Amino acid sequence: MEQNLGNWPGMRRPTSDPQSNAFGNVFNGAGSGLIRGGLGAYGERFLGSSSEFMQSNITQHLSDPQYYFQVNGRYVRNKLKVILFPFLHRGHWTRITEPVAGKLSYKPPIHDINAPDLYIPFMAFGTYVVLSGFYSGVFGRFTPEALSLQFTKGLFGWLFEVLILEGILYSMGSGEAPLLDIVAYGGYAFAALSLAIMARLFWSFSYYFMLPWICICTGVFLLKTMKRVLLGGARGYEKHSSRQHYLLLLMVAFQFPLLFWLGTVTA
Template identity: 30%
Template sequence: MQRPAYGQSPPLHHPVPQHVSTVPQLRSPPPPIPQQQHQQQAHGYDGSPYQQQPMGAGPSHNVFGQYGNFMNDPAAQLASQFSQTAFKQGTQYLEQNVNRYVNVSALKHYFNVTNSYVINKLFLVIFPWRHKPWSRKQTVGPNGQEGWYLPPRDDINSPDMYIPVMSLVTYILLSTLIAGLRGQFQPELLGYTASKALGVVVLELVGLKLGCYFLSISNESQLLDLVAYSGYKFVGVIGTISLAEIVNKGKGTGGWFGWSVFLYMFLANSLFLMRSLKYVLLPDNHGDARGPMQTGDTRAKRNQRTQFLFIYSYVVQFAFMWFLSRP
C-alpha cells in the first residue's frame, strides 16, 4: 500500500450498501379519497384542463333534473290535465257554433285539390274555347244515394275554393305592389283594395241569390258553388293588370294593349261561366239530382233563366272586371 505524501489527507472511502432494493423510494402522498371525489363533482372532470365535459354533467343537468321533478309534481300534472280538457271543450264548442253557419264538411270538399288540378283549371279559365264536355261527373254517396259530385281533384269541371281564394289574395297584394312601384303606396291602400274586392264578391252573390229566388232555382250546394264561381274572375283581372303593367311600363291598363288583354280575359271568363253554371241556373228535369226543375216549369221560365245567365256572365262580369282592373 502506497503511503500518502506529506501534507495530503488520505482518501475517504464511503461504504457501499449491500442491499439497494431495501431502500424506500420517496413519493408524494396520495390525496384523500373524499377530497378527490369532491373535486371531481365540483369541476365535472378529473382535473385535466383539456378534457371535455361529459354529457349530462354541469348546470344543465341540474336544470333538466329540476324540470323532471317539476313534471312529476302532482300540481303540475293536474294543471296539464285541466288545460287539455279546456282546449278539447273549447274546440268542440267552436266546431258546434261554426257548423251552425258554415258546413265545414261540405267546405272541405271544395279545397280537395291537387297541383295538376290547379294547373289544368287555370288553363281552362284562361283558354275555355275548345273544352268539352262541361258536365260534372257524379258518383254514389257514402250511404248509396245517387247524385253526388266528385271532388275537384277528380273532376276538372268541379268548382273549387282554392283558386278563388288565392286569386283574391294575389289581387290585393299585386295592386299594392304596383302602387308601391309607382311611389303611391300607403298603408290604408291594402285595406281599401281588400274592401273593394270583397264588396264586389258580396254584391255579386246577393244578385245571384235574388235571381235564383225569383226564378225558383233550388240547389243544396248552390251558395258554395256560386261563391266559387264568383272568384274565378280574379284570374282574368290579375292577368290583365300584370300584362298591361309590363308592356305599358307603369302606365296602367289603358291603351290598346291593355284593352285588348282585358277584352280577351273578359270573354274567356264569360264563356267559362256560361258553360259551367248551366247545371246550377239551368238544371235538367232528369239529369241533376241536386237541383231538379219543378213540375210547373215552362219553356218561358227556362228562357228567363237563360237570359239571367247571359246577363250575369257577360253584362255583370264586364262591369265588375272593369272596376277591379282600374288602378
C-alpha cells in the same frame, strides 16, 4: 241544558218510520224516473229536430268546406285553362257523381275538373291584392290605406258577384246549389284579373286589350256553369227558358262593368 243522548248508555237514537221511508223512496224513485224519462224523451226530440234542421238548412247551403280544398297541381292547371280559355274546353260541363252510402254524391275537385273549389279563388284573390299593391308601388303611390281600399273593393265585388248568381238561381226556382259553390264560381274572376294586372305591369296599354277578353271569358265560363246548374236543378227551366236566357245574358253583360271596376288600380 242540552244533552247528548248518544253518550248515555242504554239510550237509542230516534229512528224514522220505515213505512214513511218506503213511501218516500217510492215517490222519489218514481219522480226521478219520470223526470229522467221526460227529459230524456224531450231531449231526444229536441236534438233530433235540431239535427234535421242542421242537415236540411245549414248543411244544404254550406256543404262540407273540406270538399273544396281537395285539389292538386294538375287540377289547378286544368281549371285555370278552363277559366281563362273556356272556348277551348272540349269536354262536358256537368259534374261527375258517385254512389256514397247509397246516395249519389259529387266527386271532389281532384277527380273532377268541373267541380268548384275554393283554393283557386282564395289564392287568386290574394294575388290580386298583392299585384294591386305592387302596381301602386311601381308608380311610387303605395300606401297601406290604398291597399286596404283595394282589399275592401275586391271583397265587395266578390260579394256582389255571389249575390247576382244567387239571384239568378232564385229567380229560376233553383235554390238547391250550396252557397260555397256560388262563392267559388264568383271568385274565379280574380284569376283573370290577376293576369290582367300582371300584363299591365309590363305594358300599360295591354290592360285595355286584356280586360275585355277577360270579361268575355269570365262571362262564357259562368254562362256554361250556370246553365249546367240550372239544367240540373231547376224544375221550371222548360217553362221559363226565354227568361232564363235573358237573365244569363244579363249576367254576362254585368261582368264588363264589374271587372273593369275591380281591375282599376289607383296609381
